[in-house]
Amino acid sequence: MSKALPANLEQIEVNLKKLTNQRTRSSLLGIAILILVFFSGTLVSLEANAGSFGRGIANFFNYPRDLFIDTFEMGWKYWPRVVKYIPELITTLNIALFSTSIGFVLAVIFAIFSSRNLIRNKRVIQFTKFFMDVTRSFPTLIIAMVFLYLMGKSSLPAVIAITIHTAGALGKLFTEAIENCDGKPIEGLSSVGATWTQKIRFSVLPQVLPLFLSYGILRLEINVRESTILGFVGAGGIGEMLAALIQWNYGADVLACMFLLVGTIIALDYLSAYWRHNLIGVNQ
């Protein structure tokens, strides 16, 4: 037995060595590319940046420190300030919630029309998928800026922009969920002569609804951030207030807004993890 092995072992060792060498080579190549990207990127940044990198690092804590000093100078009078900005925060949340709801409904419609197991017509699927790709790829800011220009300052451009983006982003996830769902309930309903709508209602929907809601909650969390950012360019809510306060250099108020925002986002983070856990058992 021990005599028969060596030839085989040698072969195995040669193969192993070959494989290891190949892996090492591709790893090294990958690392080299990463380093190249890193250095060329840094060169571009150094070229394009207005201030120098070293000064930036040194100045990093200046702004936060100023904000905190401003806040401490106010003492206990500070808390009414924080409360003052809650209505603005509610506007931002309202924008996010409303546009997520509308976007959710649109996404469900898109997803139904782009799922291979629900629609037979390939053209319809391709068109819907392309349409979702386009709506998803535009940064919300670009859509919002154009609508802000066309409609004047209000929250509506933010609602429109977030709705469009949400419809595309959720639509893609929903499509995947529908396409991955179990085909047997659909077959079962087909066998008793259910119509297309009945099949969707009684076999697809019960399977995907928890997943849909979970994705929707995750989107809501992202959209709160988005609506704050859109406020920054003039769509109202706490973002717009924050932009104004920064311009006026009201340090304490800036920090109040930031606290409200960070608190809301962290709270939503936990809340959404909890809800999603309840819905689908795991927090995906």
Added chain:
Amino acid sequence: MSSSLAIERDNIRKLFPDTFNQAKKSRIKGQIIFFLILIYLIIGFFTLDVVDIPKKWKPQNAAMFVLDTYAHKDHVTMKWENPDDIKIAFEGNYRSVYGRDNLDKSIPEWFYKKSDNIGNVIEFNNEGKAILYKDRVEIVNFPKYERDFTIKLNANGKPYVVGSEDLAKDDLKGFRITENRVEFRPTLHERVQVYPKKVEIHRYSIGWKYFWFDFSSPLEPYSFFEALGLTFSKERVVPEMSNLKLFLTEIKDNEAFMHGRVWWAMLETIVMAVLGTMFATVMALPLSFLAAYNVTPIKALRFTLRRLFDTLRGIDFLIWSLIFLRAFGPGPFTGIFAIGFTDTGTLGKLYSEAIENTEKKQQEGVQSTGASKFLQHRFGIIPQILPIFVSQSLYYLESNTRGAVIIGAMGAGGIGLQFLGALGTGNDFENVAYMAILVLAVVIFMDRLSAWLRRILIGSDQLIVR
């Protein structure tokens, strides 16, 4: 048949009352939630003034915006006090005037002298004509109009349409007449405006003119491919530089579309996204090991790191970019660090969860050979989580490209700021469209690139969660 089914159902209902009640309960719960959402939507509808959309929507503005994204216009201007000096300028720009001596730019063929040698004819694309005389403007031959019009100045120097008092309102459609201006705009593509001082005519044509070479470029007479062909010829178009160099600089320095600046800005944005994601990955990698319970036994450290991830993520990149903007000034560093800090939190959380979900057996296998703790992690955990790490980081690369555009618009530079600037001018909408298309293309490209990389690196382009 149906009656026997009904009996069966009743029997089942009697046998399993709990199941039916529960179904009923959950249905009622679902309905209540549905109604609550409906009520919220109605409230949101009014609080967000969605009803105002038709009121706020300015169709004129939108039409002009869309028109300008796909069309360009030439201005023809004649001052009444000096009717011989007619200026034809591209987009009304004083630097892009046709027929000037210093520029070798001939008058376009749609502008010519009438056969009587007095009137100057501007021919529109729909074959309608506006004819400029010393004392009047004639509008002739417009399709869907039965008669021609003449616009003159009255004794007070105000413009009026000759014979307009005899015409019905319907005959004057397309006209907008106020005291100091007569405007004729039958469709969006033709516009004749007569003022007490001057006549201004806008003639629209479809397409992005001067996309490759701008108005005053020596290469402008050639199309893109002709100019590309010229780069191989030895005869120089301008004596100072070779054709290839001229070709590249002329495209780069295009005044209308500013390719050089736009592409540099795009590069900045991509650099922000790529380096930001790299930064986050490099930071999150060691931290996530320290935050995973199967690697780090110290509970306090794990707890601290978890809260650090939450805070980094909770301070949205909006706030991070505000802080970094103060420190680094406008530029890619702001974007890199804002994206890097936010995503260190996100990736750190995802990575540490992935590490905690690894199979324990492999690590035990390595342990059984007497390997040290470090080697156990190296060969027991890392091979399991590497695909997840790669997949997550690449997935975030695409969304960070969009994020980098947004950070740019808030002051960090890059394509976002260029876009904001073009929109702010209020008339360079072809640039707005160009940049929007560019952003769209780059985001889709990054999406495809990251999917492709995921496929060749880990064999699946789906996002692996755990």
